[in-house]
Amino acid sequence: MEGLKILPDNSIDCVVTSPPYWSLRDYGVGGQLGLEPTFQEYIQKLCNIFDEVKRILKKEGTCWVNIGDTYSTVSGSMGKNKWSQPKYSIADGSMPEKIKTPFPDKSLCQIPSRFAIEMTRRRGYIVKNETDEAWLGGIIEGEGCITIAHHNGYYEPRVQIAMVNKGVLDRVQQITGVGTVSKQTERNNPKWRDSYIWKASGSTAAKICSDIFDYLVSKKEQARIIWRMVEMQKERERTGGDPYSKVGQKYSEKQMTERQKLFEEIKKHNQGNGTPTKLKNPTKNEPWILRNTIIWHKPNCMPSSAKDRFTVDFEKIFFFVKNKKYWFNQQFEPYTEPMNRWGGEKLVASGESSWDNGTGQTTYRDRDMRPNPEGRNKRAVWSVNTKPYSGAHFATFPEKLIEPMVLAGCPEGGVVLDPFFGSGTTGVVAIRNRRNYIGIELNPEYIKLANDRIQSIEQNLF
Numbered sequence: 351m352e353g354l355k356i357l358p359d360n361s362i363d364c365v366v367t368s369p370p371y372w373s374l375r376d377y378g379v380g381g382q383l384g385l386e387p388t389f390q391e392y393i394q395k396l397c398n399i400f401d402e403v404k405r406i407l408k409k410e411g412t413c414w415v416n417i418g419d420t421y422s423t424v425s426g427s428m429g430k431n432k433w434s435q436p437k438y439s440i441a442d443g444s445m446p447e448k449i450k451t452p453f454p455d456k457s458l459c460q461i462p463s464r465f466a467i468e469m470t471r472r473r474g475y476i477v478k479n480e481t482d483e484a485w486l487g488g489i490i491e492g493e494g495c496i497t498i499a500h501h502n503g504y505y506e507p508r509v510q511i512a513m514v515n516k517g518v519l520d521r522v523q524q525i526t527g528v529g530t531v532s533k534q535t536e537r538n539n540p541k542w543r544d545s546y547i548w549k550a551s552g553s554t555a556a557k558i559c560s561d562i563f564d565y566l567v568s569k570k571e572q573a574r575i576i577w578r579m580v581e582m583q584k585e586r587e588r589t590g591g592d593p594y595s596k597v598g599q600k601y602s603e604k605q606m607t608e609r610q611k612l613f614e615e616i617k618k619h620n621q622g623n624g625t626p627t628k629l630k631n632p633t634k635n636e637p638w639i640l641r642n643t644i645i646w647h648k649p650n651c652m653p654s655s656a657k658d659r660f661t662v663d664f665e666k667i668f669f670f671v672k673n674k675k676y677w678f679n680q681q682f683e684p685y686t687e688p689m690n691r692w693g694g695e696k697l698v699a700s701g702e703s704s705w706d707n708g709t710g711q712t713t714y715r716d717r718d719m720r721p722n723p724e725g726r727n728k729r730a731v732w733s734v735n736t737k738p739y740s741g742a743h744f745a746t747f748p749e750k751l752i753e754p755m756v757l758a759g760c761p762e763g764g765v766v767l768d769p770f771f772g773s774g775t776t777g778v779v780a781i782r783n784r785r786n787y788i789g790i791e792l793n794p795e796y797i798k799l800a801n802d803r804i805q806s807i808e809q810n811l812f
């Protein structure tokens with residue numbers, strides 16, 4: 351997550367990755383994903399990572415995620431390997447010995463489907479659940495204040511709620527996971543009851559306003575104003591300035607005037623005498639669009655010892671995009687069966703088409719149909735043998751599996767990101783296909799493995 355946070359918005363063309371599967375393997379490093387005691391925690395953490403991926407992916411970008419399932423078991427199923435240690439820290443300080451699932455023993459947990467559903471459902475930058483959005487929207491509308499703090503030349507967007515009921519503010523903090531709750535002592539009148547204040551500032555405040563925007567009534571204009579303020583700060587950052595610098599030092603005359611105007615406007619709105627600003631509504635964090643579920647069929651899968659079910663010889667790969675229009679380079683594969691009447695996919699007709707009086711439409715009936723010389727549109731079941739990588743990593747991608755993703759989803763010269771880089775297969779395939787890559791990996795030994803591997807490829811290429 352920290353690695354993703356330093357990457358700028360809209361900077362990556364394509365993401366190809368395979369996160370650790372839930373409760374399957376111990377990758378031997380603190381902070382790793384996959385060892386959460388419940389599947390809900392795993393899905394939430396994983397989707398939080400993909401929220402960040404969405405931020406850095408270009409509008410026209412593509413995202414490919416290979417993820418496997420886990421069988422529910424009463425005996426616990428933590429895979430052990432040479433990295434396993436008796437105890438090391440994960441989120442709660444200890445490694446779960448047994449996984450806890452609400453599913454019947456021996457049942458598949460359906461993690462891939464749950465992940466895809468959460469990815470295509472979740473909105474919101476910070477508040478991930480619609481019920482919480484409505485609740486928080488109501489509290490901020492009724493008891494909160496959306497404002498800009500102006501102090502000594504600094505302008506800081508802010509959302510705050512002040513009240514005597516600390517429980518409500520603790521809940522706000524729990525829902526958002528941000529901000530602070532502090533006690534306000536009434537100095538002038540010590541007999542008054544203590545009250546508490548919760549505050550969030552900067553781009554966090556703007557994101558909260560975007561999440562609850564639909565539930566605001568009288569504070570919509572304030573939400574638009576602080577959203578604009580943060581957009582301005584981002585524009586300033588892009589042009590190399592310090593976004594929080596003092597008035598008169600780094601901001602242009604025009605920007606300073608706009609900031610001052612926004613500050614004046616929000617003040618008027620909070621005093622109840624503002625006028626409509628015509629500013630844009632905050633941008634919603636839209637859910638991912640799922641374009642394909644690809645089945646990775648493994649003809650050489652490991653034989654299974656199970657005698658009361660079939661051997662599983664496939665995994666799922668989800669193909670997500672951020673926007674309805676995206677960069678996609680169609681991939682073809684050879685025809686394998688004779689054409690049907692309609693010729694299957696991607697037929698090229700020779701000769702003129704004619705007008706069909708019966709249907710009133712142009713018809714291909716009189717034309718000779720022939721297959722597209724490039725082949726048919728690539729289908730969604732991909733048969734690729736698993737290929738154990740000779741280095742010391744367990745779950746490597748076969749290069750052949752991810753090549754179509756890179757070719758279809760990333761223009762030449764573009765950047766492919768793998769936030770779970772492992773032994774660096776995504777980097778290898780990117781280089782071989784004249785794309786750039788960024789890899790993020792927690793385990794230092796795997797980083798070394800990936801670097802050595804990529805270096806040897808580069809030496810062979812040039």
Ligand SMILES: C[S@@+](CC[C@H](N)C(=O)[O-])C[C@H]1O[C@@H](n2cnc3c(N)ncnc32)[C@H](O)[C@@H]1O
Pocket residue numbers: 351367368369370371377379381382383384743745746747769770771772773774775776790791792793796
């Ligand atoms: C399934 S493997 C990826 C293998 C990779 N596709 C390859 O071809 O080698 C998942 C990787 O994610 C790494 N990992 C686990 N938690 C992580 C985290 N929070 N951030 C970054 N990497 C993590 C693991 O160390 C492991 O190498």
